[in-house]
Amino acid sequence: MDSITQAVLGAALQGTVLGRIQGRRSLIYGAALGTLPDLDVVIRYADPVSQMTYHRGFSHSLFVLTGLALALAWLVAWLGRRRWPDKGYRMPRLFLAFWLVLVTHPILDSFTVYGTQLFWPLQFTPQSWASVFIIDPVYTVPLLLAVVYAAIKGLSGRAVRVLSVALLFSTAYLGFGLAGRMAAEQRFQAALDQQGIVASDVRAVPMAFNSLIWRVMAKTPEGDYYEGVSSAFDRTPPEMQKLSLNLPAAQALAGSPWLARLRWFTDDWLRYDVVGDALVVTDLRMGIPGNYTFRFNMAHRDSQGHWVVDTPSTWRGSGPGSMFSGDDLRLIWQRIFDQQPPLPLAAWTARTLGR
Numbered sequence: 001m002d003s004i005t006q007a008v009l010g011a012a013l014q015g016t017v018l019g020r021i022q023g024r025r026s027l028i029y030g031a032a033l034g035t036l037p038d039l040d041v042v043i044r045y046a047d048p049v050s051q052m053t054y055h056r057g058f059s060h061s062l063f064v065l066t067g068l069a070l071a072l073a074w075l076v077a078w079l080g081r082r083r084w085p086d087k088g089y090r091m092p093r094l095f096l097a098f099w100l101v102l103v104t105h106p107i108l109d110s111f112t113v114y115g116t117q118l119f120w121p122l123q124f125t126p127q128s129w130a131s132v133f134i135i136d137p138v139y140t141v142p143l144l145l146a147v148v149y150a151a152i153k154g155l156s157g158r159a160v161r162v163l164s165v166a167l168l169f170s171t172a173y174l175g176f177g178l179a180g181r182m183a184a185e186q187r188f189q190a191a192l193d194q195q196g197i198v199a200s201d202v203r204a205v206p207m208a209f210n211s212l213i214w215r216v217m218a219k220t221p222e223g224d225y226y227e228g229v230s231s232a233f234d235r236t237p238p239e240m241q242k243l244s245l246n247l248p249a250a251q252a253l254a255g256s257p258w259l260a261r262l263r264w265f266t267d268d269w270l271r272y273d274v275v276g277d278a279l280v281v282t283d284l285r286m287g288i289p290g291n292y293t294f295r296f297n298m299a300h301r302d303s304q305g306h307w308v309v310d311t312p313s314t315w316r317g318s319g320p321g322s323m324f325s326g327d328d329l330r331l332i333w334q335r336i337f338d339q340q341p342p343l344p345l346a347a348w349t350a351r352t353l354g355r
Contacts, residue, residue: 001108001109001112001132001134001135001136001139001140002134002135002140003035004140004144005108005135005139005140006034006035006038006105006108007031007032007035008140008143008144008147009034009104009105009143009170010030010031010033010034010035010101010104010105011026011028011030011034011147012030012146012147012163012166012167013030013034013097013101013104013167014026014027014029014030014033014034014097014100014101015027015030015147015150015155015160016160016163016164016167017093017096017100018094019150019155019159020155020160021087021088021089023154023155024150024151024154026155027147027150027151027155030097033098033101033102034101034102034105035105036059036102036105037056037059037060037065037102037106038059039059040054040055040056040058040059040060041055046311047258047311047313048294048296048312048314049262049296049298050258050261052265053115053261053262053264053265056106056109056114056115056117056126057117057120058117058120060105060106060109060116060117060118061106061117061121062103062106062118062119063120063121065099065102065103065105066102066103068098068102069095069098069099069101069102069103070095072098073094073095073097073099074091076089076094076098077089077090077091077094106118108174110128110129111129111130111131111132111174111177112128112129112130112134113128113134113206113286114126114128114134114286115127115128115265115266116128123264125264125265125267128267128285129181130181130203130204130205130206130285131175131177131178131181131206131211132174132177132206132211133206133207133210133211135209136173136206136209136210137209138173138210138211139173139174142166142169142170143166145166146163146165146166147163150162150163173211176211177206177211180206180211180214180232181205181206183232184214184230185202185203187216187230187237187238188202188204188218188228188230188238188240190237191228192218192226194237197218197220197226198220198221199220199226200219200220200221201218201219202218203216203217203269203285204216204217204230205217205285205286207229207288207332208288208329210333210336212231212232212233212336213229213231213232213332213333213335213336214229214230214231215227215229215288215289216228216229216230216238216240217269217284223247224242224243224244224245225242225243225244225271225284226240226241226242227240227241227243227289227345228240228345229289229332229342229343229345231335231336231339232336233337234339235339236339239342239343239345241289241345241346241349243349244271245270245271245272246271246272246273246274247272249273249274250270250272250281252279252299252309253281253298253307253309256298256309258298258311258312262281262283266283266284266285269283269284269285270282270283270284271284277300277301278297278299278300278315279297279298279299279300279307280295280298281296281298281312282294282295283295288332288348289343289345289349290345290350290351291328291351291352292318292352293318295314295315295317295318296312296313296314297312297313297314297315298310298312317352328348331343331344
């Protein structure tokens with residue numbers, strides 16, 4: 001999730017557990033501690049594939065963060081006994097507060113589609129539960145208002161209750177998103193079954209800033225995939241388009257450690273496009289249909305027509321900002337409540353691929 005969300009979540013948690021001891025400072029400490037795992041972004045890697053796939057790694061590990069919470073709790077308890085003996089700093093309460101603030105950061109990240117290595121150094125596929133968009137006001141605003149209220153009123157009994165209610169609501173909203181994702185996948189699977197299409201894997205991801213409209217993808221055993229859009233308010237089958245993963249093009253990258261890492265990180269939700277003399281690899285999980293956040297130039301054709309594997313670079317026009325077209329977002333939000341007209345999936349795809 002975005003840094004503001006992580007900060008207010010950390011502030012709300014530490015305010016709830018330690019507010020009566022630390023007062024308003026608990027909100028500041030919790031906000032700082034809640035954003036700590038994202039400091040791994042200051043590590044610069046040699047290429048964008050490494051930058052993408054090593055983010056949310058060791059600094060988001062439940063093992064690492066549990067050890068850090070234990071060390072911080074011991075240190076604060078030790079200082080508390082010497083400098084503030086009347087404050088009531090006790091090791092179990094401190095550990096609970098610091099552990100909750102730290103581990104909820106990667107757990108919340110896991111509810112987005114990006115991929116979080118909760119069990120680093122174990123090499124499980126990164127967790128990507130995809131129940132909320134990376135920025136979702138419905139999740140963040142109640143927590144923000146509760147933290148502002150506590151900062152103004154002080155950490156009295158009522159403020160702590162307000163923080164607790166906001167935390168309960170935000171947690172319930174994550175559950176709502178998971179239910180919405182499963183429903184979207186079921187609607188899409190039913191539409192595929194109606195057409196006699198066999199899918200080997202189906203997954204839905206939330207579209208911009210809400211958990212009501214979903215982009216759904218389904219792979220076929222033949223190397224194609226279907227991509228469509230489904231809303232919680234749909235009454236007829238979702239619109240969809242059939243596209244190719246272009247798997248034969250991936251042979252040019254045989255043995256590439258970058259491709260192997262991308263396949264692991266994305267659970268192999270990749271498409272391969274030959275664009276001119278470049279081989280572009282696309283992470284299909286993030287973006288809007290045809291306009292994806294992560295695309296990498298990974299090989300080029302030499303003068304003899306042979307493929308040469310390159311150090312990956314970001315493909316022009318991709319990046320997190322590439323999907324935030326005002327006109328496209330307006331169509332997406334209208335589509336939440338009305339299936340007509342359907343979204344122009346083919347036109348978006350053609351525009352992005354330059355066809």
